[in-house]
Amino acid sequence: MSTPTPPSNVNVEVSIKKEKQLVEKMKNKLKNKFTLDSIKPGRINVIVLPNNIVEVSKVAKSICFDQVSSVAGTDFPSDNEFEVVYHVACVSNSRYRNIIIEISTRIKKSETAKPVINSLYNVWRSCDWHEKETHEMLGIVFKGNPELRRVLLPEDWNDIPPLRKDYILPGR
Amino acid sequence: MSYYFNGFYKALRAALKALVTKRITLRYPDVKLNIAPGYEYDPKQGVGLPGFKGRHILFIDKCTGCQLCSIACENIAQCIEMVKSEETPSAANKKNIFPQIDFGNCVFCGFCVDACPFYAIYMTDDYELSSTEKSNLIFTPKQLATPPKRKEDLVDIKIKGRSAYHD
């Protein structure tokens, strides 16, 4: 059986050249409003504070990232936080089509208020339906989204948002 | 104008050609499709042998009652239950427990076959399991051990000229 050879470090350096350029561009415009988490071939992971997310994403859009592939919300009860990740792809520019920027942010949970984050609807219209879904699955309110309505859950859903970790599937 | 005539003429021609084309319909209960024999798994090599994933067959003399198939089915269909079976004594299986499969829940993914290290459970090409009662779909170890009936009137798909047909 032939075991695949792991990619050597030289190749990795070459393959993330474009990504590094893009991060440089963003850094020039934003100074230190975001922290770079990791760069892998085709993936740029940046962490931003909830307050900066609109600004960072505007810059990301101005570079080349123009289509939201997915908005993923995750519940981290151990950190008492929600994570919201926007996976934004580049579609119009063929040079950067293999790159996805992952703009992730973390919102503190609180007992009383709903978690609120600024919606990126005005930056990318494509995140509209993903935000709706995240809203009802995790209860995160996207401020600025024109219509945060119930999309997938039944109309008479009375429980807590189902993708939170403290919601246990019936029978489990 | 010629665009319309040409288009309609070609469409009409294609439709009329179909009148002399053999039909693909398989007249199922009268004839049956010739399919590959059942899916098997070779635990030594670690790969399966391609085949049809129909109902399972249990080799009583090989089954040790280790429950690995039942564990593999957990969270998938949860249709394999280990039951004590007096009808099927086996030297390899001291506790005499064998899998019993509820085909009302089974999704025929074949992961139980992949899980068995003793070549004891395979799948067959038997897909005619329907029953008017749900309880009839629960196959006891003895039922699982019986090989499926040989099918007759098997047909293959044939491609000849413009038509593909079962014959």
Place this chain on the structure above:
Amino acid sequence: MPIETFEQFIKRILTIVFWLLIIAPMILAPILFIVIESGLIEFPINPYALIAAPDLIMPIQLELMASSFFKVVVFPGFTTAALVATVMILFERKFLAKINLRVGPLYAGKFEGFLQPIADLFKLISKELIIPKKADKTFFVAIPFMLFAVVSALLSVIPIGPSTYVARSPISLLIFFAIMGFFPIIVLLAAWSSSNKFSFIGGLRALHQMISYEIPLILVAVSVVILSGSLDLYQIVIAQKTVWFIIPMFLGACIFYVASLAELERIPFDMPEADTEIVAGWLTEYSGMFFGVIQLAIYVKFYALSALFTVLFLGGWSGPGILPPEAWFLMKTLIVMVFMIIPRGFNPRIRIDMMVKIGWKYLILISIINLLIAIVAASILSG
């Protein structure tokens, strides 16, 4: 015995009919005997004498067959048309199945599912008749019968043989189109009384379609009138002794063909019952035998328009004397019907605005050109 196959179902029905036939005389015969023997009611003929001497009943039967009731209801009226239509339904299903590369009806009857129409009939009879709660019940229930009556009337003016016709009138062509004018109204009533949005849209579509396609239909018929010099369908057939009108007026026949497709709501003109758009159009709320009757009426209308095509363009019953003229007529009509079925095999549905455009813009224009052709042809034919 549970009913599992179609044969068992038929057998069960036949058993019931058989026992009814046995039991009913056993109960009815003594009653009749008492009534007749007591002289309470005067019968023209003694029924028991009829059984003994069947030749006595023949004059009555002949008289019945000569009556206009028989003509309207049985031959050449509704029943004949319904039989032809039923054969056509079966043929259409098998034919389309062939084009679709599938089998079609197969299990009802030993040979290629030829009993399928009967199976359909039994199925439709056994279905529940659902009347929507908000429907206008009077109209909703009346529509199938109205359609039934109108298509019967439509058939009455068509002569299918030199002496086989229900009614002959010097203006029978005009009568035919006058009766056809009822259809849009009935369809709209059906749609409105169903109290369903999809029905309503379907009804409006049907109204648009029938009105815009009746004009070319009538214009072509007028050109035939110019050629034959008569509004009487009988005379039109007689006038085609020398040459069938399809030869001088091929263009007109084509327009008539297209317009009747639209009039019959057949693909590619089936917008009023476009299933993926508006469920089933004006038929949405009809179920069971109501639906069956409407469908039968639509197919009888299909027969009637094909028969009109035969009369106007294919020389009616004329043909070599090896077959009776009625057989020639029915054969020609069947061929026309087959031609009307073929487009369903390879065409998608057109859109309502395209339909209206074709109707008003092109067909009317071409049918006026056809009128000119008819005038020229008339002058040539007459000498």
Place this chain on the structure above:
Amino acid sequence: MINLSVEFDIKGKPSTLSLSIGPQHPGSGHFRLIITVDGDIITDIYPDPGYVHRGTEKMAEYRDYFQNIPHLERPIIIDSTGITLPFCLAIEKLMDKEAPPRAQYLRIIMAELNRIISHLYWLGIYGPFLGHTTMFMWPMGDRELFIDLAEMIGGQRVTFAYTIPGGVRNDMPENFKDKALKIFDHFERRLKEYDDIFINNPITDKRTKGIGVVKKADAIDIGLTGPNLRASNVKSDIRLDEPYCLYDELDIKNNIPVLSEGDCWARMMIRRIELHESMEIIKKALKRIPDGSVKLPFRGAVRVPEGKIFVRTEAARGVMGYYLISDGGKTPYRVKLSVPSFRSIPGMPIALKNVRIGDMPPIYWSFDYWPVEADK
């Protein structure tokens, strides 16, 4: 007595009628489009998904990585390789392993077969949505040929559970190549007849050209993917942009069709061409497929190291993305599916604006919207 809820406005505004297309309508799936019509023109569209939501993402958190395979293919069974493949790739990437090349080729073959099966299903529904009965029966009949092919490898007719983390379940049978080439030859001929009877039919042309237009800027902006995006003049295909499964060895640059119209017709043609091109890709893959093992020696429950990854592949309907978070345990911590059907919902209000009711079914179905996939 009669309530057709026609809103007549005395101020002379146009009267409108609101229609519920679905969830029980011959022209919809398990999905509702509430449309408002003014006469025959649709003025307002309100998509309402969610009738078949099952909580796939939540349920995936309770299953281990192998048990998730039969589970995750449920949302879209006619494209089951398309939806399980990125999941397997994500696990392999997190474990920093790569499946053997033969397995990668088998995955390509299976994914492209599934693309054909899915597109034929789509074409089979698109026909009756335009009122063409024959176009329902022909693709559905010919689809059987490809299902037979897929069954030879996968052992099942729709839900194969074929790709697993670390490779594929089994090798392909020996007679697969001959049978596949024979069937492809036959189907090429059939495709020409499809062209004659339906795709080049003048009425189909008239009905689909120029309606339901989604312009390039809009298509990118609202997030359309896959064939829908390629019909709007964007050459975006993950097989090309970010090759996975050794697609880069196959030189598929010319096998990705792009059309510029962005209308119903273009979305139809893209899929029609892809039917052909997918067969070409399988032929290329069958030529180049190397010998060797088909599976890494994983057994039982795999332990995936801690980490996050976003993997996307090109399924039949477009970009299938998985965001997988592992906490090192037996089961995934979070599985987020970004499915193409869900992303085509916002395309409908744009494409359906100001068209006639009759154009609603073909436009709706031209997006190849699969409600179960969108609702997850």
